[in-house]
Amino acid sequence: MGNPNRDHEYLAKLQDYFASYRSLPSYAVIGELLGMASKSAVSALVKRLTLAGFVEMSPDKRLAPTKRFFEREIADFNVPAGLPAAANDAMSDSLSVDEFLIPRPSTSLLVRIKGDSMMDAGIFDGDIAVIEKRHAANLGDFVLAIVDNEYTLKELGRDKQGYVLLPHNRDYQPIRAEQSLEIFGVMTGLIRKYR
Amino acid sequence: MGNPNRDHEYLAKLQDYFASYRSLPSYAVIGELLGMASKSAVSALVKRLTLAGFVEMSPDKRLAPTKRFFEREIADFNVPAGLPAAANDAMSDSLSVDEFLIPRPSTSLLVRIKGDSMMDAGIFDGDIAVIEKRHAANLGDFVLAIVDNEYTLKELGRDKQGYVLLPHNRDYQPIRAEQSLEIFGVMTGLIRKYR
DNA sequence: TTGACAAGCGAACGGACGTTCACTACGCTA
DNA sequence: TAGCGTAGTGAACGTCCGTTCGCTTGTCAA
Structure with a gap:
């Protein structure tokens, strides 16, 4: 019965479901969704998908998607040629955007x-910086600092006189705190949107 | 008992849990996670969070996060002052990163x-461009084009001789297709990661 | 100082959940 | 065409889940 390996198709349906509802349904509902009449068929499917690394059991034994479930492929920029369809072969890496940029939401x-x-x-006007809140930073990090009661994003530097906030624009001067310099967080990512 | 409204704190822990495991745990486990000894307390919390719009019941009555659960606030950059805690008031907008950058995954x-x-x-070496696949683009769009059998990302322009791909770097010359120019997609977003 | 309210406790309950197992249907390959 | 492996069926079963309800604890306003 059945064609060889419809699992990819099943996975796609589960991905769609998760995209809509942000949770995986019960085995019975997965069955309905995929046109299976028995939960044991679903159970077998889940085992296969687990082996393939697309789902897993969370600590309290709930079915959960893995990171791989969400991954989007990253195409290499100058793949020399090939049809758009053949570009799949040139895929080199993959990532889940949210995971990639924001590992710890809170x-x-x-x-x-x-x-x-x-x-x-x-880093342009209107861009969005992803800031991870912490008070320690390394030299060379881009930091969101509170200097003399004002927020500013700059590179953290140091010279003989102490810490300095370095802009990346020749028209601006390095900033030295007159009263206080506090690191609010470190910049870990950048997001820009073109419309 | 307890302080007024620790729900925000509870929510944060659930967000972190979800970020780690991509599913919400059972009420019993939520209880452990949040330091509650009874499932009924969790049940009450879930009702509150549902009212607040952070979680909901999926079609098969499973607890699932809403889109709002993932939304991240965008703080205004130069809020003039205020304590970090008070910065909440200055929050202007919010977005879910995945939603924001990739409205149509397929x-x-x-x-x-x-x-x-x-x-x-x-747009620097190593950055990741979000490309929406389509064959039509407007002048001024950044496009991923296939020109003479090679992929390249440039601004789409036009002069008397026809379409031109414009680099944004003085050291490079505009590109004119010798044989073929095809628009593979339009750049809709940019992602950069600092480690 | 009293009452009301919000938040949490703890136990009991019915039901839905995922597992298991024996069986069937189909498609390879020998 | 026999045999094996893979995918799915259907029913039975025990477990864990979320709900409910009566009670307790702490906070705040009157």
Whole structure:
């Protein structure tokens, strides 16, 4: 009975379901969804998908998608040729956008960039910075700092006189805190949207 | 008992859990996670979070996060002052990163940028471009084009002689197709990761 | 200081859940 | 064409799930 390996098709349906509802349904409902009449067929399917690395059991033994379930392929930029369809072969890597940018939701926040003081670092007005809240940073990190009671995003640097906030734009001068310099968080990602 | 409204804190823990495991745990496990000894307390919490719009019941009555569960606030960059905690008031907007960048998963793909030909547009080597597959584009769009059998990301322009692909880097020349120029897709977003 | 309210506790309950197992149907390959 | 492997069926079963309800604890306003 049945064709060889419809699992890919089944997976696609589960991905669609998850995209709609952000949870995987019970085995009975998966059955309905995929046109299976028995839960044991679903159970077998789940075993196969688990082996293939698309789903797994969460700590409390609930069925959950793996990271791989969400991954989107990253195509290589200058694959020399090939049809768009053949481009699949050239796929090199993959990632889930949310996972990639925001591993710990509760400690990260998004900040909309104002101004062009970081322009030379490819950070433009209107871009969104992903900031991970923490008070320690390394030299060279881009940090969201509170300096003299004002928020600013700059590279953290140091010279003989102490810490300095370095803009990436020749028209701006390095910033030295007059009173206080606090690291609010470290920039871990950048998001830009073209309409 | 307890402080007024720890729900925000509870929500944060659930968000972290979901980020780790991509599913919500059973009421008993939520209880452990949040330090509650009874499932009825969890049940009450779930009702509150449902009212607040952060979770909902999926079609087969499973607890599932809503889109709002994933939304991240966008803080305004130069909020003039205020404590980090008070920054909440200055939150202006919010978005879910995946939703924001990739509204139609099936027609978009991610492309890793190679080279510096778009540097002046803030698109650097190693960045990831979100490309929406379509064959029509407007002048001024950044497009992923197949020109003479090679992929390239450039601005789409036109002059007296026809269509031109414009780099954003003074060291590069505009590209004119010798044989064929095909639009593979339009760039709708940019993702960059700092480690 | 009293009452109301919100939040949590703990136990009991019925039902839905995923597992298991024996059986069947189909498509390879020998 | 016999045999094997893969996919699915259907029913039985025990477990864990979320609900419910009466009770307790702490906070706040009157």
